[in-house]
Amino acid sequence: MNAASDPGPALLEVRGLSKSFGTLRALQEVDFTLRHGEIHALLGENGAGKSTLIKAVTGVFPRDAGIVRLGGAEVAPRSAKAAVDAGIATVYQEVNLLQNLSVAQNLYLGRQPTRFGLVREAEMRRRATELLAEFDLHIDVAEPLGNYSVAVQHIAAIARAVDQSARVLILDEPTASLDRHEVEILFAVMRKLAARGIGVIFVTHFLDQVYEICDRITVLRNGRLIGERTTAELPRIELIRMMLGRELAETTSERAAAQARQVGEICARFEDYGKAGYVAPFNLALRRGEVVGLAGLLGSGRSETARLVFGAERADSGSAAVEGRPVRLQSPRDAVAHGFGYCPEERKTDGIIADLTVRENIVLALQAKRGLSKPLSRAEQDEIAMRFIRMLDIRPPEPERPIGLLSGGNQQKVLLARWLATAPRLLVLDEPTRGIDVGAHAEIIRLIRELCDNGLALLVISSELDEIVTYSDRVIVLRDRSHIDELEGEAVDVSNILAAIAAGTTGAEAGQA
């Protein structure tokens, strides 16, 4: 594609890879090329398809369409083990090794050197020591793995993978739990492997690290390939645009609707609100009828802010006030009592109760708010459920169907209904359109706007910048777990948000960037 850079023979070629889960198209005809001896960043927000791509390539999921060639020969591993045997090894963020076994045992688990059927412990330890020495790691391999730091465990996992004749090494968020020094050690190992001709795929959401170590970058968004670039030729703001933005022109016309809205008084205010090591203290005032968007990259502190506001995580600094009165938000229960609602990002694990019916899922928060002694009668439950099924057009319109059987978009509507039934003053929506097909997507956005027109305050998180720009009156930009900027009125547009994320500057300065 790019004649200027040395193309080199491709080590791993993925062509036209597609994968669907039910109606959700997780990967659509994705191409990916990894060369010998390069470190290649695979980037994208949550739900972009990075993990699906890795799992489809390594045989964890069967793929619907597409081919994978390794060194020119087509491979189709049926399992992660088959992928390792073929030469594609993956090291996940959570190291898949056994903490209670020794380092040496971990390195040679399942392939221990034996004599007459007995494991040769001394031989195994000698080989393990040698192997780790190649990675400049000099440790006692007889110690349990769990006694060493996460960085050492990662390197042990990499050493094991490479020793199993890996030609392609996939590192999925390996640096998420490492400190600066440990990251350096890991990078040294990655460079050494690349020098040996191994192709390394590096999945991360730390852009600084991408620019530090990666040769090339592939960006995915919503299951599609957005582009493949050489790191040196891709400005950071352009990279963020690839990860977050869609077509910029599309959104401008829709801004007008958001502008015209009447904004009421402050209904919830947070001052110096924060939690050490979680989110830096922030000031946040939410007004009736206003949509406040939280923008930032994955891991920037968006969801963390939402969880603090809802009491799912306890703040250790600052104060909160509802309608001018100071309140304590120690638990979601407190927040619900003050008229807050929260649709979490992980709908399946944190939102729906799959076995219960649509009706029960809808009335749950209202019932919890009313307390045990004031049960909603069945007739009241039926009435509430049918009212919201009609209002939000939940399909199929059957209140007695278990919610687990509904599509993602309809599950999201049920969760919205659950909170709307409590007549909240503030609703926090974390990625309300994640994993929802296009039709339902537009509908959820329309609902968000309507809710605000009725005087509800909304705090919305989304990775889709154009989406945030469409409905937000104000956008708070986060980076590295702190609120770094706030855009209001005219300043709310995708390029200003991108500039703020990339530079950490204010909207005005970003105009010059």
Add this chain to the structure above:
Amino acid sequence: MMPSIMQRLLQTRGLAQIIALLAILAIDRAVSPQFFDLRMQDGRLFGSLIDVLNRGAPVALLSLGMVLVIATRGIDLSVGAVMAISGAIAASLADAYGLPVALAAALGAGLLCGLWNGFLVAVLGIQPIVATLILMVAGRGVAQLITEGRIVTFTAPDLVWLGNGAVLGVPTPVAVVIGMLIITGAVVRGSALGLLIEATGGNARASELAGIGTRAMILAVYVWCGLCAALAGVIAAADIMGADANNAGLWLELDAILAVVIGGTSLFGGRFSLVLAMVGALIIQAMNTGILLSGYPPEFNLLVKAAVVLVVLLLQSPRFANAGAVLGRARQ
């Protein structure tokens, strides 16, 4: 809007359990022709059927508490030991202080045991199976300390009545079970507790985020389970007019869990049914009684029980219905 009555009948949960119970009763009738005979004597009903209900009362009471615990995705292994404690207390106090004091002390002990289990699970976050194992082991020791290692007997007539008397012709233990079933049902389904317990068991994280006080919910079910177990212990002691700390309630926690599972409540929590748990307890007891009546050695009981449980669980399993599909999937 509502499905027709016929549709609802077909979807009714518990069809498998009721069919199983009827089948076992039919077999019982086959091995013992007098099985369904009832007679009135001294103001109390007698007969094999009554016997099934009467003998099944302790396990039925245990299941009543256990089903709520299991609905929250928990389990309580300590109920047998709690039976031993409450039986020992009731037996030790009955002759000296009378029934009200003995009963209150025994039930109070059950309440404390439940609080302890609930504290370990809900507050300290210990896995239920481990948390309740502690009291399962220690509780029997406590009971033995109370009885000082002896079998404590008593003669207080009102306590004896709890095990051997009758209310309107119905044996007292059976009346107690019916009463507790009605009370539990009224509390759980009359308030919002049932829905919130099912939500907590179905997905505790999501329930917490929906504003449900999941800890309080979990604490409450263990307390109720302890109370039910204590009542079962008193009845078991009253039945034999004595407390045997070594054997009272021994292994009955397993029967109670079995009854709940046969009743269709999943060990993964969520949906539960009080009535079907009772049916489960009856199925177990109907089998026990049937084997005794048949004259086979009681050792067979365990094997037959295992076989019946397997059949009932298979009947409930959605996978059993499309076993072919499962086989196909297993090949992948």
